[in-house]
Amino acid sequence: MRLFVALALTLVVNFPVFSSTHSTWQQTYDVLRAQDTHTAFEFLAQQVKATEPSAKRVYIGATLARTALALKKQASLNTLISYKKNDYDLILQQLVAALLSAHNNEYEQTMQAFKKAITLAYTANDPALTATVELFYINAKITLANYIQLERHIKEVERNANTLSKPFWGLNSLHNAKALNANFLGDHAQAIEMYKQAIANSKYEGNRAPYYNNLALTYLEVGNYTDATKYLKKSLHLRKVQNNEFKVALTMLNLGIVANKAKDFDAALKWLNQAHEYYVKFDNPYRQAYTLVQKAKVYANLKNIDLATSALDRALSKISLTNNINLITDIRLQAAENMRALGQYDKAIVQAQIAHDLSSNVSDKTHLIHSLELLSDLYARESNYQQAYLLQSQLVAQKDQFNSQKTMQAMIELESELEVTAQQLENIRLEKHNNQQLAHISALEERQQFQAIIILFSLLLLFISLRGYSKHKYRAQHDNLTGALTRSTFLNVVARSAIPAIGKKHCLVLFDLDHFKQVNDVHGHPTGDIALKHTATLAKQFFGKNALLSRFGGEEFMLFLPNLVSSNKDDVVEKFRIKLSESTIISESGEAINITASFSTYYYQTSPDSLDKIYSKLDVALYQAKKSGRNRVVCAV
Structure with a gap:
């Protein structure tokens, strides 16, 4: 599946927004796009100037930006799009910035720009606008090889599209994204x-x-x-x-x-060489690296070790020019696979270990599992069976955690069916046993003891199975490191929570440890784990049993504080921030380290319409807290 994800990058194209039955300009654009991309580009440039601020202008402008990137004309966008002072053009400006960052494989910049655009779109209360922004976000995530939670965003587009009086303009693009997601899911x-x-x-x-x-x-x-x-x-x-x-x-x-x-190796090298020439011309380092890795695979199949090794070395020298961790990790893993095929196990271990560390830092479970599989196999090939066994144990744990998260919802739905006591099950089996005795009283005297043993053994197995289910359910609902709730469990509980008591408010708190990457880099990942566990323990002790704590991912946590009194609601989070900043942990090397975090809060008195909207507001406020110096609390609005 990883091969398809890598190949699908940038395959989502500029599809029509409006149904052809409702838009003359769209009919013209369809014809021009089918004939010549440059002509279609010029037409879009005219349309964006002639269109008043609206969801339609946002789509046309973003489509113009994507076409400019494909034609290497991004420098002309500043003159082609004249932004006006309104919410629609502010969203368009963020979308264009996000698309440019995605094209340059700049993951963090892309996500930040899209978060701002999505937050503004939901605030505007325009379903067509929201669906359009979400659709471009889906396309950008596919471009960056990030298929995590893609289905949720697809459903969000469909939800908004269903409220429109006319057919949604991005149906073809959405159709393509759903097909790509189906491939990703197998x-x-x-x-x-x-x-x-x-x-x-x-x-x-x-x-x-x-x-x-x-x-x-x-x-x-x-x-x-x-x-x-x-x-x-x-x-x-x-x-x-x-x-x-x-x-x-x-x-x-x-x-x-x-x-x-x-196995048509001559044709393979011909196509790959032509593609590489284009990517050199485009100055696209990731694509150059990816093409070189594919050439190395061909050389490995041809048993030309020198050329394969040279191609891999050149590929690895390119990827330092891009900061998209997903793409870098993918290249490292493919290089490791090639090196393994060439018998270069030491080099392969280096690349697989780098991929392992990168995927661990960003909680990329798919690449993390793949890197553990590679490392375990490579150490086994080098007869280092102790290390191979250790890695295999980590692999099993990661797969179990990954599968638990995927199946947790199904398990919760089955919970009611499995809530049967051991005594009830024993009674069912005893009743069946008694009926058999009455029907065969004369022939079952010697078999009664044997049947009783079978029943008791079955009950014992069932008891063991139910205990295992309870443990599995707990692991599925809690983070393995900190004991905090998983993101999906937390959101389900909060969504079902009752409205606040009269005169009180519920509070959602999003907080993120400051400079956590620096802690990992300087003091090592075990110290980072200590910091995460310390933070979770302190939060549970400080806020008590009524609060809910969730690890949302990486160093990010979320709290649900129910029924806060208005007079002291602002003080409690500030007091915890101070307590956390004053606490210390002991690093793996014995050094005392202070921990701080940045906080955002959101208070509400009625049931929220969308936790996604609240999270977007919290995320924006958290970004403001970090931007203004970190170790502070900012209230979301």
Whole structure:
């Protein structure tokens, strides 16, 4: 699945916003986009100037930005888009900044810009605007190889779209994102069906290029290299006609990967060399690195160790130029796999360990599990079985935690069905036993003791199973390190909480440890774990049993403080901030370290319409707390 995620980067294209039955400009754009990307770009530039502030202008402007990136014309955006002083253009400005950062593989900058845009969009109370911003956010997450919680954002687009009186303008783009997500989740049959339907629904042949490309990648996933090659060549022909060099290079890269899988190594090197030339021209270091890794795989298949090693070294020298941890980790893991195939186990361990550390820092479970699998296998190949066993134990724990999070909701739904006492189950079995005795009284005298033993043994197994379920349920609902609630469990409990008592308010508190990365880098990850556990323990002791504490991810926590009295509601969080800042922990090396955190708070008296909206407001306030110096409390509005 990781191969498809890497290949799907930047495959989400500029789809129509308005239904063709409702927009003359969209009909014109569809025709131009199918014929020539440059002409379509000029048309978008005219439209964004002529359109008044609205959700439509936001879409056109963001689409213009994406097209400019594909044509290497991003420098012209400052003159093409003249921003006005209104909420719509402020959102558009944030969207354009986010798209530029995503194109440059700048993960943190991308997420920050999108958070601001999404927060403003929800405040505007315009469903068309909210759905549009969420849709571009989905596309950016796919570009950055981040499929986490993608389905939730897809549902948010659909929820807003269903409130519109006219058909939502981004249905085709949403359709493509849902197909990509289906592939990520392993449902390739559904993805193939969705792409074929999209191809049939496309009015102009030129607009089918991205569908051909993504359909080909799905066939690659299931091992159908013939159809994968056929549809990629269809896509390549259309993109050459459209004069879209960025997408031409991407399609050539995909053709090279398919040819290597099909063992047509000459064709693979031909396509990969052409793609690499484009990426050098585009000055795209990540794509250069990715292409070089694919060339190394071809050389490894050809048993040309020197060329494979050289290609890997060149690839690794490129990725320091990008700060997208997801993409860097992916390159490191692929390099480690290639080195393992070449028998270079020491080098492979170095790359896999770097990938392990990177994915641990950002809680990237998919890459973390992959790195543990690689490291365990590599140490076993070097006969270091003790280290291999240790890594295998960590791998099992991570998989268990990952699967627990995915299945927790299903377990909760089954909870009512499993709440049967051991005595009730014993009575059922005794009743069945008695009925059998009455029916066969004359023949069961010698068998009664044997049946009783079977019943008691079954009850013992059931008791053990129920105890295991309880432990598994606890692990699924609590963070393994700190004992705090998991994010999903916390949100479910808060969403079901009663409204505050009269004269009181509920409070949600989002806080984040300051300079946590520096603690890990200087004092080591074990000290970072000590800091996290210390913070969680202190919070539980300070706020008591009525409060709920959740570890939202990494060094970020959230508190639910119910029924606070208005007169002292501001003091309690400030007092905890002071207590935390005055406390110390002892590092692994014996050094005393002070910990501080930045806080944001949100108070409410009625049931909230959306916890997502509250989280966005808290996130903005937390960003303000950090920006203004850290170790302080900012109230969200």
